[in-house]
Amino acid sequence: MSYQVLARKWRPRSFREMVGQTHVLKALINALDSQRLHHAYLFTGTRGVGKTTIARIIAKCLNCETGISSTPCGTCSVCREIDEGRFVDLIEVDAASRTKVEDTRELLDNVQYSPTRGRFKVYLIDEVHMLSTSSFNALLKTLEEPPPHVKFLLATTDPQKLPVTVLSRCLQFSLKNMPPERVVEHLSHVLSAENVPFEDDALWLLGRAADGSMRDAMSLTDQAIAFGEGKVLAADVRAMLGTLDHGQVYGVLHALIEGDARALIEAVRHLAEQGPDWNGVLAEMLNVLHRVAIAQALPDAVDNGQGDRERVLQLAQALPAEDVQFYYQMGLIGRRDLPLAPEPRGGFEMVLLRMLAFRPAGADDAPRVTLKPLGISQATADSRTNPVAGTAMPAPVVSAPAPAAAPVAPAPAMPVAAEPAAVAPDTSVVPAVSEAAPVADVPVADAPVAVVDTPEAAASLPP
Missing domain, CATH: 1.20.272.10 (Zinc Finger, Delta Prime; domain 3)
Incomplete structure (x- = not known):
């Protein structure tokens, strides 16, 4: 007997065998049990999360010989034929290979005829977003008002490419990616049933490498079994996937x-x-x-x-x-x-x-490195240094220039203001100061400057 890969051998055949997607299964189970059936369903999601599997289970639920329910028997001829892919009233269409409008018209020509064996004629169109615009337009009318014996099940990985006219005619179900925890749990169950020795670390590597796809996880597990000669070990999986230690x-x-x-x-x-x-x-x-x-x-x-x-x-x-x-x-x-x-x-x-x-400098374990001098001049680094001569200025003159000039006596009482002609020739010692200019705006000369702050000091100056 030829070997059957794990992804096909362990494909769920009923809703209770499904892994995850509870938000979708709950709605479908309640609809089937209460006979509230829609004529068009759209399943979206990434690869390997169960879109086609759910569609086949729905076809089995609708046509099971025991009646319409969410729990098909799985043993009748209809259920077996659907599982084996040879049920005549389940028409599976690959939209990627039948994109022309002629293919869609040929498909819809048989919609009006009653099912051959089952209760419903089910059209399962996979990768429906690959259809051309003309094909979508040809499908719209039948998709909106199909015969009572017809059900449409659409599946796609790219729902953004579907026209809104198609989306509005379907019940939409978005399937989620499988978390690594759920993938590891399912792989553990499968390998235990297959009597394959495994390590938990190896399953976690496979679950993360699957990137949300259960089918990818099963395919990688098949490869890991072959790589490890019947065992799934962490070192072998790491070498197979090329992941780092x-x-x-x-x-x-x-x-x-x-x-x-x-x-x-x-x-x-x-x-x-x-x-x-x-x-x-x-x-x-x-x-x-x-x-x-x-x-x-x-x-x-x-x-x-x-x-x-x-x-x-x-x-x-x-x-x-x-x-x-x-x-x-x-x-x-x-x-x-x-x-x-x-x-x-x-x-x-x-x-x-x-x-x-650039690690945070305040960290307790940060490296302590003595910084080299940056070559900044003392005139820039120290505000108390004379920027012109490079010598230190007296502290009282620079530290508080404006407050010291506030109590200056009025100009009429000062001899300098009374006799400007006597002071004007000697501009190198004391520049002329007008009444409107404040003392703080007087430029500082290179030579030492005598500060005139009282009338007595002004009178003692030489003419």
Whole structure:
């Protein structure tokens, strides 16, 4: 007997065998049990989440010989023929290969005829968004008012490409991506039933690599079984997927935390020996930092999916929360700029060195480096230095120039103002001061200046 892949062998044949998608299953089960059946259903979602599987189960529920219900018997001739893909009243159409309007017209010419064996004639159109505009227009009228014995089940991965006229004629169900926890749970059940030895860490690697698709997870599991000679081990799965050992990622993070540039470059050198995808290395670092941030906010929420929960908790205690956020943001920016680097490894090293150079200075474990003098002149650094001569000015003149000039006596009582001709020739000593100009605006000369603040002092000046 030929081997049947796990994705086909373990395809659900009833609603109770479905994994996830409870928000869709609840609506369909209640509608079938209460006989509130719509004539057109639209299922959307990414690849491998159960769109076609749900459509086939609905066809089985509608045509089961025991009656319309959400629990088909699975043993009658109709249920067996649907499972085997040879039921005459279930017309499966691949819209990607039949995009022309002539194909749609040929399909709709047989809608008016009653079903041959079943209760309903079910049209399952997969990847319906691939139909042409003319095909959609030809389908609209029949899709809106089909004969009572016809049901339309549409499936697509790109609902944005469907005309609104089609969307308004269907009941829409959006299927969600499978979380890694649900994928790992299902893989554990399948491998236990298949008597295949496995490691939990390997299943978590497969669950994350599936990226929300249960079919991809089953296909990767088939590949892992073949790669591991009948076993699913973490080391084999990691080698098969080309993922990094998390120990090396933690080595980079520890060198970064300690502020050791030499250890940081050495860790990068060890990574380079494996020829990794440097963008993927940054992604792994961001995943670890994300889990560290979760551990700092809620330690109980950290999963042990990769067997490193204790390491994550230790990093959460060693790193300040602001450092975690800083490193995460720098990593995100580094992933964006990495394609612009002349060499991927050099770009990755620059991201790490940037993290090391701009880490928060207030951290307790930040490296203490004595800064070199920046060459700033004393005239700029010290406000008490004379900007012209480079000598220190007397403190009373500069520290409070305006308040000292406030109690100056009125100008008529001053001999300088009374006899301007006697003072005007000697402008190098005391410049002429008008009544409107304040004392603070008088420019400072290079030579020492005598401060005139009382009438007696003004009278003592030489003519």
